[in-house]
Amino acid sequence: MGEPLENLYFNWLCAKVIDPWDKHPPATYWTLMKILHTTEFVWLVTGDDSRSQDGKELRREFLLLGEIPDDPDWRTIYEASILEVLIAFSRRAEFMTDQSAVKWFWEFLENLGLTDCDDNHIEPQDVLEVVDIFIWRKYDPDGHGGLFPLRENRVDQREIEILYQFAAYLTDQDRNL
Numbered sequence: 001m002g003e004p005l006e007n008l009y010f011n012w013l014c015a016k017v018i019d020p021w022d023k024h025p026p027a028t029y030w031t032l033m034k035i036l037h038t039t040e041f042v043w044l045v046t047g048d049d050s051r052s053q054d055g056k057e058l059r060r061e062f063l064l065l066g067e068i069p070d071d072p073d074w075r076t077i078y079e080a081s082i083l084e085v086l087i088a089f090s091r092r093a094e095f096m097t098d099q100s101a102v103k104w105f106w107e108f109l110e111n112l113g114l115t116d117c118d119d120n121h122i123e124p125q126d127v128l129e130v131v132d133i134f135i136w137r138k139y140d141p142d143g144h145g146g147l148f149p150l151r152e153n154r155v156d157q158r159e160i161e162i163l164y165q166f167a168a169y170l171t172d173q174d175r176n177l
Contacts, residue, residue, distance in 0.1 A: 005068070005071070005074060008062075008066070009059065009062050010033075010034070010037055012062050012066070013033070013037065013058065013062075013083055013084065013087060014030070014033050016087050016101070016102075016105075017087060017090070017101075017102055017105045017106070018033070027118035027119070027120070028118060028119045029117070029118055029119065030119055031117075031119050031122050031124070032109075032114060032117045032118070032119075032122060032127060033083060035124055035127050035128065035131070036081065036082040036083035036086065036127075036131070037081045037082070037083040037084070038081065039081060039082045039128070039131050039135075040078070040079045040080070040081060040082075041055060041079060041080045041081060041082050041084070041085040041135065042079075042135050042136070044136070044137055045137075045159065045160065045161045045162075046161065047161030047162075047163060047164075048161050048162055050161075050163070051080075051085050051088070051089060051161075051162050051163075052079060052080040052085065053080075054080075054085070054088035054089065054092065055080030055081065055084030055085040055087070055088045056075065056076070056079075056080045056084065057088065058084050058087060058088055059074070059075045059084075060075060063075070082131055082134075082135070086105055086108050086109075087101075087105060089104075089108070089162065089166075090102070090104035090105035090108065092163075093166060096166075096170075097170065097175060108147050111146070111147050111148065111149055112130055112131075112134060112145075112146070112147065113130055113145075114127060114130060130145075133145050133146070134146055134147065137158040138158075139157070139158065140157075141153060141156040141157060141158060142157060143157040143165060143168075143169070146158075146165070147162065147165065147166075147169075148162075148165040148166055148168065148169035149169075150168060150169060150172040151172055152172060153168075155168070
């Protein structure tokens, strides 16, 4: 293994949501993915610590599947990144619904307003502003500006954990749990 572990892991994460076999994709998102991966997920609401743990659990899976010796320091020293949390949560969303994790991941990015940030059309500072709004829950009470914008809102989405925001989103979108 000549490549640094972190590079291998980043590529493994990206392969979860970007088709690595598509040699000529219409757009690439490496810069966006790198920004999301180098930005720490900060949880402010009880329950979202589980989202962070889910994200960090991807590291263990990567080591196991890659038959790479466990490195507890590497697995635990850093908090989960936004990319890890979004991938882990998209997998949870797939388990809870009939939509694939990849589709959920891109729907999350669409809801955040980041799908236009391909490598040819990205301003890193703009991405960081969007991520800042998401992390620090500066989005609207109805979820607009966050992962789960609602048409009808009964509870301030900034004050409830992401899992319950997701449940409200599914109900609001007339989707089944």
